[in-house]
Every structure is written in structure tokens, then in C-alpha cells.
Amino acid sequence: MLINPDRLASTFISLCEIDSPARKEGRLANHLKKLFRRMGADEIIEDESAALTGSDCGNLIIRFKGRGLPLEPIFFNCHMDVISPCEGVKVRFKDGLFSSRGETVLGGDDKGGLAILIEAMQTLLDNEVPFGPVEFLFTTCEEIGLLGAKAFDADLLSAKIGYALDSTGIDVAITGAPAAKYVVAKISGLAAHAGLHPEQGISAIQIAAQAVGKLQLGLLDDESTANIGLISGGTATNIIPDHVELRGEVRSHSESKLQKHIEEIERTFLQVVEQWPVPEGIKQPPTLSFHTPDQYPLLNLHPDSSVLRRINCASSALSRHIPFIRAGGGSDANILNSYGLETAILGIGMSDVHTTHETIRLDDMVRTSELIVSLLTS
């Protein structure tokens, strides 16, 4: 059964050239609704998540009951939003490679996934090939904190296992991704005129600097990382700063290590703040407020799970080997797994994502379309 590369290329280009920054996915959602309606989808739902995400549309759920193959239902997931700069994309296609013209990202992340799924479905329908029940979940606001997935009601899907088409690499499945928490540390000092009464102030910036200097950042162990990525505070060059806020994150493939590293960071901040020398006559010592909101939960699929067994069937039908690997990022799949929907992530060949040099090869998209067809028929 032959994938049609020309049709796939033109689908991909038209998707990339529809603007869909986070919270403005509505035009793309409407385009997808029309397209799947024409293809004969059995049900198309737009959920109520817009009220929670602030997007101009909800997540899309598209259902095909299947055509004559009694396989376990599966779903495929892509996100509709694209990281900035992504407005006014003009696609360049040369020697089998898609790129933008340089001012924007391409948006292959994640429109490569959308185009691959559309082509796979069209191929099955055109050739009247029997296939199993399938659903598509197209989310909003993935790039700004997985908001669409977080606001999604898992009961809207009947499939319990699925695949997110949202990774670099080709012919590879990501079956493990870290859990992550944000770190938010606010330090309060005491303001005073820096030139006239320096002895009356406590510099929150100096405290923060000492605390950060003591932290272990970067790679913490073989499966955990930490970063302080934002710092803000102070009011003027001649005022001793009475407040500073630091924001960062810790991620780990082990939930217990994640907790241990978070506690270590809090202990370090607390020690520096509590042991800070308070000038004589000042009754107000510096204080710390420390929070670690959840960013996303762990993704850790068992090699024997039905979601991965199905990949093994599909890849052997194609005489391919699809390795299972762990990756360092968080995506919608982390959230979907936390709902009890076993979700693996498939590499779709996109490269240099989140930069204006982003590319994807047509050959790789054809290969992934073949894999989708195989997942739906074996």
C-alpha cells in the first residue's frame, strides 16, 4: 500500500502555513474539522477546555469506528500550537527537505505529525483497507505548559492506548520521560538607601547569589537535572534590594530522586537565609518562601505493555526495528499517561525544533505514515 508523497507534502505545507500560535489554534482546528469531515470521520468533538486554557478553541477529538478489523482501539496525539516565532510561515521545500525561509520556525513540531496522520488515514480509506478503531486527539497550548492536555477529560477517548507523534528521531519510540517540578524561591531582605544608609539594608540579591552558588545544577545524577532559569528583583541601582525571585526546575526519571533533589535545593536556600548575618539594630531577618509546583508527571512504559507490544507487531510487519528509548523532555504524553492512557511518543524525523533552522524530510514523513498504517492494520 503506497503512501502518496506529493499529497503528503502539500498537506504538510498547507498546515504549516496556517498560523497557530498557542491560544490561537482556532483556524487550524476548523481546517482539521473540515478535512476529517470530508474523510468520513464518524465523530468530531471539540471539548470545553478553551475556558481553562484561554485558547480560541478546545482540544479536538476525532473518531473513526474502524473498518472491519477487530483490533484494540488506539489513539494518536499531536499538538496544534507551534512555538514562536511562528506567524506568517512560508515553507521552503528543496531536495526532499522542508524548512522555513528563516524568519520563523517551520512548525514541523507538530504539524509533521498531523500531516503524517492525515496521509496514513487517506491511504487506508482510498485503498479500502480494513483498519481498527482509531481516535485522534489534537491538543492546544502544548508549548506553553501542556495546558490543553492538562484540561482534557480522558473520558472523551474510548481508546486506552496511544501514540504521540511529537519527537525528533525516526523509527524510534520514546517510552520513558522524566517527571518535572518547578522551583520558585522568593527571598525577602530589607530595603535601604545604598549610599546613605547601607548598614540598614539586607540585600536579597546577595543572599540569592550565595544560595545559587552553593546549588548543584545541570546534570545531578545519571537520570536527573536541575536548572535556575530566571531571576528578577530589586528596584533601583541606589536601593538595597528587598526582594528577589528565582525560578527554575528539576527533572528526573526517578520520582524519589526528584523529591530528594528538590529537598536539597530547599535546604540550601533555607540554610543561607537563616544563617545570613543580620546587621545590629535590625529586627527583621531575611525570609524565604519556597514552592515546587508540579510541571508534569513521569512517563515510564513497561516493555510488556500493550501499547509497546502493538509497536512491535507494526514494526515487524514492516520488517523494521523500532528501539524503545528514554528522553529528557516532557510533553502531552506525560499528562496522558497520568490519566491512565498508556502513551508512547514516536519520532517523526523533525530536527532543530524550536529554532528557525527547523527541518523535516519528506522521506521520513513517508516512513512514519507507513508505520501509522501498520499500527492501524496489525
Ligand SMILES: [Zn+2]
Ligand atoms: Zn512538539
